[in-house]
Amino acid sequence: MAKTISVSLNEEKAVFGFKPIDRSALYGRRRRVAFDVEGNECSKASLLSDGSLLLQSGMTAQGYFLGDGTWVPQSELSAISVDGKPLDLHPSTVGVEVPLTEVAPQEALSISFSNTYLLEAEEFSPKLKEALDSGKIFSFPFNVKEDYNVETGLLVGNESGYFALIGNKVDYQVCTLEQVATVSEDSSDSSNDDLDFEMF
Amino acid sequence: MRIHLSNAIARNATVVAVGVKLQDSSIPAKDGSPVSFKRYIAAGEGTLHSDLIKKLGDDYSKALVEADPEVDFETVGRSIEGTTSVLMDKAGNPLYCAPEVFEIIYGVDGKETERRTPIDVAPNINEDVPIKWTGRLIPRADLVRKFAIKRTMQFKHVDGVTFDFLHAIAKELEEKDSVMLLASGVDGKSPLVFQTNGTPYRGFLEGRTAGEGFLLLLHLSNMELKRPT
Numbered sequence: 001m002a003k004t005i006s007v008s009l010n011e012e013k014a015v016f017g018f019k020p021i022d023r024s025a026l027y028g029r030r031r032r033v034a035f036d037v038e039g040n041e042c043s044k045a046s047l048l049s050d051g052s053l054l055l056q057s058g059m060t061a062q063g064y065f066l067g068d069g070t071w072v073p074q075s076e077l078s079a080i081s082v083d084g085k086p087l088d089l090h091p092s093t094v095g096v097e098v099p100l101t102e103v104a105p106q107e108a109l110s111i112s113f114s115n116t117y118l119l120e121a122e123e124f125s126p127k128l129k130e131a132l133d134s135g136k137i138f139s140f141p142f143n144v145k146e147d148y149n150v151e152t153g154l155l156v157g158n159e160s161g162y163f164a165l166i167g168n169k170v171d172y173q174v175c176t177l178e179q180v181a182t183v184s185e186d187s188s189d190s191s192n193d194d195l196d197f198e199m200f
Numbered sequence: 201m202r203i204h205l206s207n208a209i210a211r212n213a214t215v216v217a218v219g220v221k222l223q224d225s226s227i228p229a230k231d232g233s234p235v236s237f238k239r240y241i242a243a244g245e246g247t248l249h250s251d252l253i254k255k256l257g258d259d260y261s262k263a264l265v266e267a268d269p270e271v272d273f274e275t276v277g278r279s280i281e282g283t284t285s286v287l288m289d290k291a292g293n294p295l296y297c298a299p300e301v302f303e304i305i306y307g308v309d310g311k312e313t314e315r316r317t318p319i320d321v322a323p324n325i326n327e328d329v330p331i332k333w334t335g336r337l338i339p340r341a342d343l344v345r346k347f348a349i350k351r352t353m354q355f356k357h358v359d360g361v362t363f364d365f366l367h368a369i370a371k372e373l374e375e376k377d378s379v380m381l382l383a384s385g386v387d388g389k390s391p392l393v394f395q396t397n398g399t400p401y402r403g404f405l406e407g408r409t410a411g412e413g414f415l416l417l418l419h420l421s422n423m424e425l426k427r428p429t
Contacts, residue, residue: 023348025428028307032318034299040290042299046283053245053275054286054294061242064228064235072230079226080234087226105340105377109349109406109419112222116348118427135341148226156345160426165348168222172354174413177363181216181356 004122005093005164007140007155009100012125018117018164079148087148093141100128100138100155108137108154113167119155121162132157142166201394203418204330205355205382208372212330213365217353217418239280244272308428321400324384324393331403332388336381343379343404347421350401355416370407370414379404379419392420 006015023029034042046055064072079087121129132138132155142153142164154165206212227234246255247270256263263269287295303318325331343349357363373380382403384390391400401420408415 021428023423024306024310025308026423026426028305028313030303030305032301032303034287034295034301036287036289036295036299037297038290039300042287042289042295043292045286045288045294046280047286048280049282049284053241055241055280055283056248056288056292058248059241059243060239060280062237062239064230065238066230066233066235072235076230077235078229078231080229080232081226082224084232086229086232105344106408108344109340109352109417112220112352113349116423116425135345137341137344154344156425158345158425160424163425165344168225170220170222170352172220172408172415172417174408174410174415175354175356175363175366176413177357177360179356180363181218181358 003094005117005119005140005142005153006095006097007100007128007138008097009102009125009128009131009138012128013097013123014121014125014128015123016119016121016162016164018119021116021118089146089148090143090150092145092147093143093150094145098140098142100140102131103137103139103154105137108139110170110172111152111154111165111167112170113165114151115166117164117166119162119164129157132162202326203355204326204328206330206332207365207369208333208380210332211365213362214326214358215362215366216356216358218356220352220354220417241275241278241280243270244275247272318397321393321397323395323398324390327384329384329386331382331384331392333405334381334383334388337376337378338381338404339378340406343406343419346425347402347404347419348423348425349404349419349421350423351420353418353420355418366416367409367414369405370416371409373405373407374409379406381405382418391422 002017004015005018007013036042043057045057047053048055064074064077066072078089081087138155140153140155142151149168151166152169156163156165201217202214203217204212204214228237229235252260252263252269256269260269287299289295301318302315304312305314305316307313355366357366382392382405384392392403393400399422401422404419404421406417406419408417
């Protein structure tokens with residue numbers, strides 16, 4: 001059975017199938033490829049910072065470790081809060097009816113988005129559809145799988161369709177006169193390079 | 201990073217923009233003790249499957265039982281702190297001369313449509329010509345409904361003058377309940393590029409005020425919310 005996002009607002013229900021979309025599906029993509037002198041595509045490896053070993057595909061692994069270096073299997077992991085208290089595991093919301101809450105645009109812009117889903121309606125209350133078509137924005141709790149952190153989903157609609165935008169709420173820090181920034185308050189862009197596009 | 205920004209009447213200033221980072225709400229743990237995530241070496245040189253076949257033949261299972269030819273005791277388990285990327289040729293040897301680099305363009309169907317010599321694109325957010333207001337005001341709600349926001353940066357002042365400059369922008373945009381589309385370049389139409397060959401983004405400036413303070417956000421998008429064709 002296909003996974004669904006199921007929501008309700010004042011007894012008005014909607015059920016959507018969902019699939020992730022990214023810009024390569026809308027605009028294509030580009031990548032830079034290096035070729036050796038014989039015209040073969042080069043592969044990438046990693047040289048350790050001390051130059052002692054060249055790491056090729058298949059030579060590395062990753063995992064979680066206790067402070068004393070003991071490896072912890074994924075199945076034994078749990079989570080604690082920043083102040084060290086144990087956290088509850090929240091079940092997946094996929095296929096489970098969750099409540100919608102109307103949010104103001106400013107609140108919607110206080111979310112750091114990580115995933116975008118295109119929605120296909122399987123059941124769609126006319127009143128809810130009307131509200132989305134009129135430009136209203138709704139939020140709902142979202143957990144694609146059992147997790148310690150429940151994300152926030154936004155349900156929006158436009159001329160092209162209906163979408164779920166998934167992310168976590170951000171607490172912005174207001175700037176005051178006394179808090180002068182320094183250039184060392186830096187940030188870097190780790191995003192993948194891809195095509196420019198015509199949005200307008 | 202520093203950004204050269206202009207306002208509605210083309211007055212400009214160089215200010216700081218920082219990435220908005222999420223606060224960690226949960227820390228992975230085991231039995232209440234926090235754990236850390238690490239990359240480590242799982243196989244040493246000459247111990248991968250393909251290497252073992254060369255050394256021991258196709259059926260080397262007996263050799264695995266009798267000895268441990270797949271384990272390099274000197275390196276396995278060592279954590280990986282920093283690395284440098286190295287290009288390898290078809291035979292798996294490091295490249296000792298500069299490769300030929302092409303930019304390959306793929307269509308929405310994933311098929312290659314063009315292959316060309318790449319042109320480096322320079323960052324354009326802190327140049328002589330400041331980032332400009334395009335004059336295109338977009339209601340906040342429309343920004344949420346029509347664009348996928350990939351990143352958000354927050355502008356910060358570097359002195360009292362830039363505090364007033366940014367506060368005034370934030371107040372002006374807040375009163376309009378809209379965001380302003382920004383653009384770079386002399387023509388004021390180019391998307392924002394933050395680093396050499398970085399992703400081009402459309403930037404949307406949003407302002408909020410709180411008492412004497414302000415919040416000026418730069419929402420970055422490289423994707424419209426629309427159905428793939």
